[in-house]
Amino acid sequence: MSTKIAIQGVKASFHEEAALKYFGDDIETLECSSFKQTCEMLKQGKADYVVMAIENSIAGSILPNYNLLRDYRFHIIGEVHLIIQQNLLALPGVKLSDIKIVESHPIAIRQCDEFLSEHPDWEVKEGMDTAGCAKKIKDEKLTTTAAIASEHAAKTYGLEILERRIETHKKNATRFLILSNQVVEQKNANKASLSFQTGNAVGALANVLQCFAEQNVNLSKIQSMPVVGRRNEYDFYVDVEWKKQSDYDAAIRKVLKHTANFSIMGEYIKNEKV
Template sequence: MKTKIAIQGVKASFHEEAAFKYFGEEIETIECESFKKTCDMLKQGKADYVVMAIENSIAGSILPNYNLLRDYRFHIIGEVHLNIQQNLIVYPGVKLGDVKFVESHPIAIRQCDEFLSDFPDWTIKEGMDTAACAKNIADNQLKNTAAIASAMAAKLYGLEILEKRIETNKKNATRFLILSNEVVEQKNANKASLSFQTGNAVGSLANVLQCFAEQHVNLSKIQSMPVVGKRNEYDFYVDVEWKKQSDYDAAIRKVLKHTVNFNIMGEYIKNEKV
């Protein structure tokens, strides 16, 4: 039985690419039209894991996914970084002058702002997924529409790459989390994702951060999200990294005294960036 991985989007999407990179090619990907659907698949046991994008080096954090992490309380068992290379993809034979519409995921569109600004007459349309926009061109033989998607999508759906590497920043990378319903023990874990709330007193967040600093635990990411229905209250999501397990354990003991609703979302092995 192949391991089943729920992904947002269709085959040849960046989520599928990330799944292959983490798990290898001998997996079955389950296509889902939304991130919420991927979580439902995992919750219902129809998928073994979810691969979920959480941040992009250009577009920033994908905030709605933090809400899903909070609501579903899955365990983060790993991460994977993917270099995102965007291409302008068309139906075979279509030339640049034929293009009137460009369709892609909103984040992919933002990643290619500079290139798109050279073509002010094009109508930009937002789609659910980069690869789905490519598939739509192939399925409907669209001769006036281009998609922004991966070379993998062009190959899978029999399309042509009109312009390669149209992303503005060539160091464009997305970080994906690997989610599981069960805790998977990670030997040699050196990174953790945590969530907590602090009081409103002056310096309350600084006190927490100081606990990490004193134990030589590196804070690699911090994200705040409003607590639903509570004014001026925030959930803090942090990623921390350590070299010595004992430093991390001591930091957690200290942090517990300064926080409420503290939650270890996952302890896993840091994935070195691509």
């Protein structure tokens, strides 16, 4: 039986590409209309894993997904980095001069703002996901609409690429997390995602960060999110990397003395290849 992976979006979306990159070709992707739905599929046992975008090198952190990580408390077992290449897709035979509407995911639109600014007469519409907008053009035979999506989406839905590589920054990458309902032991883990709260005293967060520095543990990301309903209180989400397991273990012991609601969300192998 194929491994079932819940993804936000439809086939040929960047989430499916990330799933294929991490798990290989022998998977079944379960299309979901929202990130919350992917989490429900995993919670109910209908999916084995979720692939969830967490940050983009241009658009930044995807904050609502941090709320989902907090609410569902799944285990992060891995990560995938995907170079995002955006293209302008349309039905075969449609020319650039025919286009009146461009549709895509809001983040994809932001990634291509320079290209879109060259065409001020186009109406730009936000859709649920990149590949879904490509599929809509095929299904509804839209001759004046183009989608911003991947080359994989163009092949999947029989569309032509009117303009290639329209993203503003060519080093545009998205990081995806692999989520599981079970703890999966990762041998040789060298990266972890942690969450915690600190007191409000001066230097409270600095004390925590110092614990990592003293043990040669690199802090690769920090994200704060307000604690719902509690003014001036924050959850901190950090990603850390280490070379020696003993350094990481010692850092965690120290950090526990300076934090509340400390949680190891996942320990996994850093994805070096983009």
